Amino acid sequence: MLKTLLAGLALAAATFMAGSASAQDTGKAWDPKITDTDYVLGKADAPVTMLEFASFTCPHCAAFSNDVLPQIEKAYVDTGKVKIVFRQFPLNGLDLRAGMMARCAPREQYFNIAKVLFQTQQSWAMASDPIGALAQIGGMAGLPKDKFDACLADNSVADGIVNGMQAAQTEYQVDATPTFVIEGEKVAGENSFDSFKAIFDRKLAEKGVATN
Template sequence: MPTPTARPKSRKPLVFGTVVVLAAGLLGFVSYRATAPDTPSTTPAVGTAAEEDAGVHPELAKLARRDAADKLARGRTDAPVVLIEYADFKCGYCGKFARDTEPELVEKYVEDGTLRIEWRNFPIFGKESEAAARASWAAGQQGRFWEFHRAAYADGAKEKGFGEDRLRALAREAGVEDLDRFTRDTASTAATDAVARDQEQAYGIGATSTPSFLINGRPVAGAQPLSVFTRAIEAAAADAAPVGNAGEDAEGAR
C-alpha cells in the first residue's frame, strides 16, 4: 500500500471526541488491501462478517455536512444516504472509482434523490496532491468542481502531473470561466484552510489511505466493485429515517 506523506500539523485541536474511538472499523478497513479492489476474494465486502463487525457509527454519519452551498457535493441535502469520499487526485484507485463506479452511482442513486455525494480533499502524496486539491476547491468556487474532478481523473491525466500550468489547463478543460481568479483562488489562504479541514477530518477518523468512504457512517475502503457500493447504499436507504431538510440540490449536482 502506498505510503502517504507526513500528516500536516493541525492549526487547532481536533474536535471529534468519541468519533475517533468509534472509527476503529474504518481504521481496520483502510489497513487491509485498500488499494487492491480487483481481488474481491481477499477483500471483505458489505454484508460479510468483517463488514458487519465494522458496523455503522452514528457519530461518523454526523460528519455529513448536508450544506446546499457546498460546492464540492452533489445530490439533494435531504437524501436518505450520504456517501463521503476522502480522496487524492494523484491516487490511481481514486481515479478508478471516479471513472468506473461513481458515474453509475450518480445515474442510479443521485438522480433519483436517494444519494448525496460529499467530497473531502485528502491529499497524501505530496505537493502536487496538495496543489490539485486546492485547485479543485478553486474550480468549485466557480461552480465547476465536478467538471474539474472529471478532467483530473480522466484516464492518463495523473501521469501528466499537476504543476501550475497543467492545473490551469485542467481548469480550462473543466469550463472554469475566470482563469485568473482560479489561479488566485488556488493560491489563497481560503483554499489552504478548506483542504486542511478536510484532511483533519480524514485523519481524525483514522483514514490513512485513499480512497476511503463513509456511507451513512459505515466505512468502506478502496475502489471496491460497484456491487459493494450498491449493497451499502441500498441497506443505508432502507434503514434511514426521513432527514426533514430543505431538500435543496447542491450547486454542481448535474
C-alpha cells in the first residue's frame, strides 16, 4: 500500500493540476479551511493567516525556516498579528517519511521537529541511513523506535499527507516548494523577510490593524 502511495506521490509531484481561483481573483472572502489536523503557529484570532507549503528535503524551505521564519515569528507571530499554518508538500519518499515521523511524535513537538529537520537537513537527508537518522530525531522528540517503525508502516498517516498535497495542488496550484498563501495571495519561492513584511503590512492595513 505504501508503494502505491509513493507512486501517487511521484505522479502528483510531476503533474500540475488546474484548480479553483483564489479569493484574490474572485473577490470573495478567503477561507484557509483550517482544521484540527493542521499545525498552526500563532494565535487563533490573528487577523492575517499565511499558509506555508513546504518540503522537508527542500533547501529553499530550509533557508526560509532557518533565516526568515524567526524574524517573522518575532515581528508578527509573537505579536498576535499573523498565524502560520504549516502544510507539508512532500516531493519524494524520504520527505514523506520525515513528515510521517513528525506527525506521529507528540503533537506539541511538531514544530520543534520541523525546525530540527530543516536545521539538520543535510545531515539526515544525505546520511547513509536516512531512515535511521529520522528515527533518532523522532526519539529525541518522544517517539520511541517501535512507534517510529509502526508509524512508517501506517498507510493512513501517509495517505493524510498525500491527500493534503493534492488539495494544495487543486486549491492553490502549488507545484513547487516553498509556496505561501497570505490571505488568498499566492507567493511562490524563497523570499526575504522584507518581502513578507511588505505583504503582511498591506494585509494588516486592509483589515485596519496598525503595523507598528
